[in-house]
Amino acid sequence: MSQKQPATKEIPQKAGKKIVNDFCMTFSTINGSGSATANSILLRSLFRMGIPVNGKNIFPSNIQGLPTWYSIRLSKKGYLARVEKDDIVVAMNPATIASEMQFMVTGAVLFYADDIKIEGVREDIITYPMPVRKLIKEADVPPNLRDYVANMVYVGIVAHMIGMDMDTVYKTLDYNFKGNKKAVDSNWKIIEAAAKWASENLVKSDPYNVEKMPELKDYIMVDGNTASALGSIYGGLQFTAWYPITPASSLAESAIEYLPQLRNDPETGKATYAVVQAEDELAAIGMAIGAGWAGLRSMTSTSGPGISLMSEYLGLAYFTEVPVVVWNVQRVGPSTGLPTRTAQGDLTQAAFLSHGDTQFVILLPGCASECFEFGWKAFDIAERLQTPVMILTDLDLGMNTHMVKTFKYPNKPMDRGKVLWEEDIQKLVDEGKIWGRYADVDGDGIPYRTLPGNRNTRAAYFARGTGHDEMTRYSEDPAVWEHGMDRLKKKISSHKELYPRPEIQKMDGAKFGIIAYGSTGTAIDEARDLLAARDIPTDYLRVRSIPFNDEVCDFLHAYDRTYVVEMNRDGQMRQLLAMDYSDCGSRMVSVAHTDGMPLSAEWIVNSILKLEEK
Amino acid sequence: MSQKQPATKEIPQKAGKKIVNDFCMTFSTINGSGSATANSILLRSLFRMGIPVNGKNIFPSNIQGLPTWYSIRLSKKGYLARVEKDDIVVAMNPATIASEMQFMVTGAVLFYADDIKIEGVREDIITYPMPVRKLIKEADVPPNLRDYVANMVYVGIVAHMIGMDMDTVYKTLDYNFKGNKKAVDSNWKIIEAAAKWASENLVKSDPYNVEKMPELKDYIMVDGNTASALGSIYGGLQFTAWYPITPASSLAESAIEYLPQLRNDPETGKATYAVVQAEDELAAIGMAIGAGWAGLRSMTSTSGPGISLMSEYLGLAYFTEVPVVVWNVQRVGPSTGLPTRTAQGDLTQAAFLSHGDTQFVILLPGCASECFEFGWKAFDIAERLQTPVMILTDLDLGMNTHMVKTFKYPNKPMDRGKVLWEEDIQKLVDEGKIWGRYADVDGDGIPYRTLPGNRNTRAAYFARGTGHDEMTRYSEDPAVWEHGMDRLKKKISSHKELYPRPEIQKMDGAKFGIIAYGSTGTAIDEARDLLAARDIPTDYLRVRSIPFNDEVCDFLHAYDRTYVVEMNRDGQMRQLLAMDYSDCGSRMVSVAHTDGMPLSAEWIVNSILKLEEK
Amino acid sequence: MATQTQVNLAGLTRNEYKGSASTLCQGCGHNSISNQIVAALYELNIVPENVVKFSGIGCSSKSPAYFLNRSFGFNGLHGRMSSLATGGMFGDVTLKAVGVSGDGDTASIGMGGFKHMVRRNVPIVYIVENNGVYGLTKGQFSATAEKGLELKHRGRNAFGPVDICMEALASNATFVARTFAGDPKQVKEILKAAFSHNGIAVIDIISPCVTFHNKEDSFHSYTWGKANESPLHDISYVAPRDEIFIEDYEEGTTQEVTLHDGATVVLKKLEKEYDPCNIYEAFRAIEEAEQNHWLLTGIFYIEPGVPTLFDSYNLVEKPLNRLTEAELRPSKESLDKLTKHFKL
Amino acid sequence: MATQTQVNLAGLTRNEYKGSASTLCQGCGHNSISNQIVAALYELNIVPENVVKFSGIGCSSKSPAYFLNRSFGFNGLHGRMSSLATGGMFGDVTLKAVGVSGDGDTASIGMGGFKHMVRRNVPIVYIVENNGVYGLTKGQFSATAEKGLELKHRGRNAFGPVDICMEALASNATFVARTFAGDPKQVKEILKAAFSHNGIAVIDIISPCVTFHNKEDSFHSYTWGKANESPLHDISYVAPRDEIFIEDYEEGTTQEVTLHDGATVVLKKLEKEYDPCNIYEAFRAIEEAEQNHWLLTGIFYIEPGVPTLFDSYNLVEKPLNRLTEAELRPSKESLDKLTKHFKL
Ligand SMILES: Cc1ncc(C[n+]2csc(CCOP(=O)(O)OP(=O)(O)O)c2C)c(N)n1
Ligand SMILES: Cc1ncc(C[n+]2csc(CCOP(=O)(O)OP(=O)(O)O)c2C)c(N)n1
Ligand code: SF4
Ligand code: SF4
Numbered sequence A, B: 001m002s003q004k005q006p007a008t009k010e011i012p013q014k015a016g017k018k019i020v021n022d023f024c025m026t027f028s029t030i031n032g033s034g035s036a037t038a039n040s041i042l043l044r045s046l047f048r049m050g051i052p053v054n055g056k057n058i059f060p061s062n063i064q065g066l067p068t069w070y071s072i073r074l075s076k077k078g079y080l081a082r083v084e085k086d087d088i089v090v091a092m093n094p095a096t097i098a099s100e101m102q103f104m105v106t107g108a109v110l111f112y113a114d115d116i117k118i119e120g121v122r123e124d125i126i127t128y129p130m131p132v133r134k135l136i137k138e139a140d141v142p143p144n145l146r147d148y149v150a151n152m153v154y155v156g157i158v159a160h161m162i163g164m165d166m167d168t169v170y171k172t173l174d175y176n177f178k179g180n181k182k183a184v185d186s187n188w189k190i191i192e193a194a195a196k197w198a199s200e201n202l203v204k205s206d207p208y209n210v211e212k213m214p215e216l217k218d219y220i221m222v223d224g225n226t227a228s229a230l231g232s233i234y235g236g237l238q239f240t241a242w243y244p245i246t247p248a249s250s251l252a253e254s255a256i257e258y259l260p261q262l263r264n265d266p267e268t269g270k271a272t273y274a275v276v277q278a279e280d281e282l283a284a285i286g287m288a289i290g291a292g293w294a295g296l297r298s299m300t301s302t303s304g305p306g307i308s309l310m311s312e313y314l315g316l317a318y319f320t321e322v323p324v325v326v327w328n329v330q331r332v333g334p335s336t337g338l339p340t341r342t343a344q345g346d347l348t349q350a351a352f353l354s355h356g357d358t359q360f361v362i363l364l365p366g367c368a369s370e371c372f373e374f375g376w377k378a379f380d381i382a383e384r385l386q387t388p389v390m391i392l393t394d395l396d397l398g399m400n401t402h403m404v405k406t407f408k409y410p411n412k413p414m415d416r417g418k419v420l421w422e423e424d425i426q427k428l429v430d431e432g433k434i435w436g437r438y439a440d441v442d443g444d445g446i447p448y449r450t451l452p453g454n455r456n457t458r459a460a461y462f463a464r465g466t467g468h469d470e471m472t473r474y475s476e477d478p479a480v481w482e483h484g485m486d487r488l489k490k491k492i493s494s495h496k497e498l499y500p501r502p503e504i505q506k507m508d509g510a511k512f513g514i515i516a517y518g519s520t521g522t523a524i525d526e527a528r529d530l531l532a533a534r535d536i537p538t539d540y541l542r543v544r545s546i547p548f549n550d551e552v553c554d555f556l557h558a559y560d561r562t563y564v565v566e567m568n569r570d571g572q573m574r575q576l577l578a579m580d581y582s583d584c585g586s587r588m589v590s591v592a593h594t595d596g597m598p599l600s601a602e603w604i605v606n607s608i609l610k611l612e613e614k
Numbered sequence C, D: 001m002a003t004q005t006q007v008n009l010a011g012l013t014r015n016e017y018k019g020s021a022s023t024l025c026q027g028c029g030h031n032s033i034s035n036q037i038v039a040a041l042y043e044l045n046i047v048p049e050n051v052v053k054f055s056g057i058g059c060s061s062k063s064p065a066y067f068l069n070r071s072f073g074f075n076g077l078h079g080r081m082s083s084l085a086t087g088g089m090f091g092d093v094t095l096k097a098v099g100v101s102g103d104g105d106t107a108s109i110g111m112g113g114f115k116h117m118v119r120r121n122v123p124i125v126y127i128v129e130n131n132g133v134y135g136l137t138k139g140q141f142s143a144t145a146e147k148g149l150e151l152k153h154r155g156r157n158a159f160g161p162v163d164i165c166m167e168a169l170a171s172n173a174t175f176v177a178r179t180f181a182g183d184p185k186q187v188k189e190i191l192k193a194a195f196s197h198n199g200i201a202v203i204d205i206i207s208p209c210v211t212f213h214n215k216e217d218s219f220h221s222y223t224w225g226k227a228n229e230s231p232l233h234d235i236s237y238v239a240p241r242d243e244i245f246i247e248d249y250e251e252g253t254t255q256e257v258t259l260h261d262g263a264t265v266v267l268k269k270l271e272k273e274y275d276p277c278n279i280y281e282a283f284r285a286i287e288e289a290e291q292n293h294w295l296l297t298g299i300f301y302i303e304p305g306v307p308t309l310f311d312s313y314n315l316v317e318k319p320l321n322r323l324t325e326a327e328l329r330p331s332k333e334s335l336d337k338l339t340k341h342f343k344l
């Protein structure tokens, strides 16, 4: 087709009807080609225009040369979940254009680099060729940078065609390159030229447009891993040992980036923290537990395979009562699985990790703001209970940039738990009392601990993963063992006030309940509105921690059926709920599915409707 | 008290009444003192006399110098579970005699080395001093052997006092030392002298006696680990990699002991198997999985801490579909816990091991004979389904010597599963078919596999723990992933005919059901008779495998309450049942307890009665 | 199979040694190593069906998919190639094994298994594609990154590098070599020598990560490599059925090491005579190179004739994975004997 | 605390360095090592509260319970002492650390962690109580058992031993020594030198398992040890405040190595001069000893002044575990700044 006059077709049903701030664009490129910058400039520009947006990166598990997609959803209503079809596709990769066409709605728009030969263009879509090579040549950029700036061409063309505010685009560009004049100009030149070319050569024949909306005042754009790292830092993170793994690496790397800014002593510039890149996950958790035992706010961050390797060590921490925080940014398992895709498949593993009777506090943040909040709260819980706390997020939540409520500064002072220093021990001694590391003196199941470096001659104790009595003496006495294990159970189960309570949303005349957790929240919100639109009001409980709070029990009892929606194969949350609330077992219906893609509201609605028909 | 005339008291209720073949003796010694020989001679002699017996060793987690106990229960009715009180105590260790006295029944008997000064002898027990040093001196044994042969003194005295057949004792001794004349004689000298001393110096004033019973024809005396190793060998064990750990070590060590006798080529004397002591459990399971992938009947054996370390690797085996058998001889966890005590605490771990959605076939042998049976069956299941099979036993079952039904020779030919060799591939090629490693051609979820060494040019494939399609090509395609994972689920869940079915025992007018598994079976049998004696008939289902067979479902539905009895803190079997049979959730009552000691019938009965009162 | 294209003595074309298309970055050192593995096995006339491949996880560990499609392979877990291969090779000990790992895979998470595999002298060609970074996770320092190295986003590396060859030697490896992916000829020659060695052959191949680790001044970069490479000695391989290279070397200037299969490695003498059978020399040479920041390449040490892991097992001739029930299940009588035993 | 009994310069009696009663076998080599740790710290006038103890799992790893009851200690997991100690020491870097491990704990399951701890030069006295067997699990061969050794029930060991000192050296340890539990004097002297070294001090102590590994001809048995021990050099330690030993040594016959804390180790020259600062010599000596089956004891290598793990972190003066909320939680303002940043 000619480059000057793009083929345009009348798409009856859409004719004339303008679609504003409510569509999805997917940018198809090759990884390693540097499209990230281009995509984020579009994403952040739209956000600056006040339009609710979400960006999702679907990338391969290699470094260069394979297809990668970036989807930007605009939703004036604020729906930010994944949608299954695209309204606009920007195709820079010949290899995948055919398959992309299959996922376009009727009346969709296809922008494509005009050197791509496309066979069998769908009749019901609008196509705009983009003279990428030509525009690059005219802009004469050094050859090695051509692939890279090529992406700026689609920024310019798409921005113009959907009516973005070019001024905002420039500001975003300027911010992105931290004001580096040269970089900004060279990129802007391309964007401008591309936009100009579009205005002169393309006739808009599609309905997709953007319009400014009121500023999104109390929102920010951030990825979950950055939020998690910052939450931990504001929680007083002192030590973290980690081992690289997708999708968790950027959590530790964000800590490495922000700690020096936030946590070096203002006078001396010296560090109040330490980060160690360990030789593997066994060492990472071992170091973290060592540091937690020594009194530091300590954590590690990893993904499924790392958690599996940490199993033995976490049992030691549970049994010796060492506070430590473990982040699991979930990817698709089992085994190496799909390292660059998202899932919620490590939940039952977390619940039953390590041999013997164990129990771990599990936190389930639902958005980046909650990653921040749970980041600092986790340390308070871990130190108060002297036990490991696991925080499960996932690749979608952790690595994608989300529009979320601004972080709230911690509203409570730190809780360092029951720690005795020199003078505390001395006081006990003077009162003729003897301190026992594992004695439940307060009757709340939580003993007092001392920390290495405490110079009181009575402060030291010998921690061990073998049977021990209240004075930490080695013991194989049956009664001593059972007493100790019962106390551990009591310790975790009798302090639910410490765990984030579930979030509950109700509708009048709800037909049934829905339970979900973690990153699927956005899809649930949208799905509930879609169901309500079909006169199916629902109530919704989002689990935010395990052990479950009583609200969960009440919720389950309130409906004759509750759908438990999750992103795994076996319905793991359903399994855990059935275990704890056996009397409600038959009221729970599992809605589980995992293929590496974030759940869509559409899938949730259809699945529930199908089950409702039964 | 005088050494010539032992103090005797009239214990009214027992006066005169003889107690025959129905009591429990505990031998209290110091570990490393070589009492094992003495105890096993008594145990095996009683067995040879036709008396049902069981011996339980309660030993510390060190090598020398700490208290250790050996309990022998005789039961003409054939009850072989642990009892909580002793009828006879033989005290060789001054340090523990006081506490031992607390666990004696009224009218019990205390034999003690007469150099032990005992304070506060209970009024209601009978005491016999034993002149150990004196008898040893007279027998003039080399000093370094004194401690050791000292134990032969109590063999002689006890054997005489309870009326054992000395001839049988001699035969057993002779067998124990494999006819080594010198050893036999020196020991026999002591035993004889001790018995003689007893006959001349002790007046029997207690009711405990043994009497010959008809030969125990189809029974043998064997420990579970030996049985497990032999079962594996008769199952064609070809490769095992292991790492030492109590209480599993003797399983691999038995394999090392018996393989050369049973599995070297009769002509060449060359080995049809290989055993590797690995550098740790990560390596042990890795080697075992490598061998399983390469077509060998492969296994590893370990305990809780080892299983935790094997988590990641077992996920790989599940996902790449490699047959491998993993024995977990359970000890008390979490962490290092009580390495020399028994428990059933690794069940939920096994069910949810490794990250992502996984599922493992779990076998639960209830006695040593079943260890043998499941030992060979496990390979058939693993190779048929191309998946890991976990067999959970425990320290009591694995390390103690039990009286069990003789092993049954495998009643089925080996099932090597779906393996294609050169000619099979060629046949497919000739038929114009292409073989795909992960293609479900038979619709049963089980694909065909080839083995390294297959020289057909089309036979090779590249196994990987990352996403793969039916042809083993790397794939991140959502549909391909979900398809593959659904097939894995189908594979495990649609072949329940392969898993050992539960054992069910009924009584007329059963008031409720009881579910148990593993080593607690003997205690359950006795407990049910005790309940029946109180007019509380019960039905009983012993779970022998997971995934659960339908009989389990039917059983649960048949009673308005079923007690799930197990040896852990959290009621792990109850948790798994509640998950799978959520409609019966409220009918299950957990009866769980763990302190390192095998469950007693008494505890089970009391626990159930207490719950019944409610 | 009569084809137009040239075939080797095994009657196979070079193509029949190829693998799937690489998904590694253009110019990745790992790709050129894959090519040399193909070349070496082709020239050695080893049939692909007689080879089995193993790897861990990483860009490097992906590469077995890019050579020898007709060989079985298992791309296992990160850092665990050693155990997977050790067990996997027992299936049929007549197969030749090649393992490809990375510096993270071997020197970080896999250190323990690597050391014990070497200690057991498992007969495998163990290749470490060493780039000083974790490529697949986007370039964090690995344990072989040199001290003080700075990479963007990564800061400064505070610790000394693990020296793969030193580690191999400390664990009594029977074949230890280092080469450089940018020197295909030497890579191929060392590979051929390694495949003819009956025992573990550890080859540390400096293989630059063009994407994350190619700073001018870095040990693992091409530029550095090219500039600082000082070949220890030039090797050429002489296989029994292969005369081609003979002419290249005059008598007297060479020193022969006889390998297990009768083939010999010929070392060209340099100014500084080097004896690859002298372990003291090997330690000295490697240590000296490290202290002086030299990238010393060549075969540091060879000890032929040491029993392999499999030699310590007296296995039946037939590959274990071809044994049948008759050979694997003991007789009913044997069980009856045991039963008697357990009655006494 | 005015007592009748003698006190050291820290004003403490020897008793105050004691631990709980040992539950190890009578005559176990590990017990005599515990005694020498007590003696060394007493003589060094180090207050128990300034020491932290770590261990793995094994008979050897139990022993920290048998010395220094007044020091904190963590008896962790089998093979994982390295990571537990590395993290644990960050709590208060002013503490002196001592780790006790076994040959199974360090050379088998713990190999990887051990190597990386050495590589990071974590300032700890790392003791391997080496008996060539897994004592606590009843005597299976460990990775340090010598090749060909036969033990009852265990058959013949097919593999060469891991040499702890060689491994330490290969990983650039800054203090490497070997001694023999049967030689209390040397054990104590080496321990005192090690405690004065600022960096990792690896001490391989041959410590016979009287119960499972005491065959006459075995490397790790007393009899063998006594007969074959050939001390490399006799060390005596001179602490600033400690004159006692000075007289014992005449000038000229000694060579001094200055350690971090200003103390010096004095080496008595033997017929064969040995320079513990020459790494080439160290490799040669250890390798030679292995080849000749010598039990060479003494300090093989010392490299003072190498930055430790903690030196590579610019930590605040105050121990990290004493920092308060004011020092740990950034200001509200800082968060507002970040919020702006995330809006753009
Ligand atoms: C248990 C586990 N931890 C972490 C990871 C993440 N991971 C994948 S590859 C890799 C490092 C690869 O580095 P290297 O072995 O040097 O190979 P390269 O990519 O540099 O060739 C890591 C840490 C993993 N897959 N498994
Ligand atoms: C993960 C794990 N595997 C195995 C064991 C069992 N285990 C306890 S001690 C030990 C070996 C101890 O040997 P060594 O370190 O040499 O100490 P020794 O007893 O000889 O002093 C083993 C294998 C364990 N506790 N944990
Ligand atoms: S990232 Fe580095 S190591 Fe990985 S493929 Fe690219 S160049 Fe090679
Ligand atoms: S078994 Fe050996 S190592 Fe363990 S305590 Fe006894 S002598 Fe020492």
Ligand SMILES: [Mg+2]
Pocket: C102, C103, C104, C129, C130, C131, C132, C133, C134, C135, C142
């Ligand atoms: Mg690398």
Ligand SMILES: [Mg+2]
Pocket: D058, D102, D103, D104, D129, D130, D131, D132, D133, D134, D135, D142
């Ligand atoms: Mg040992």
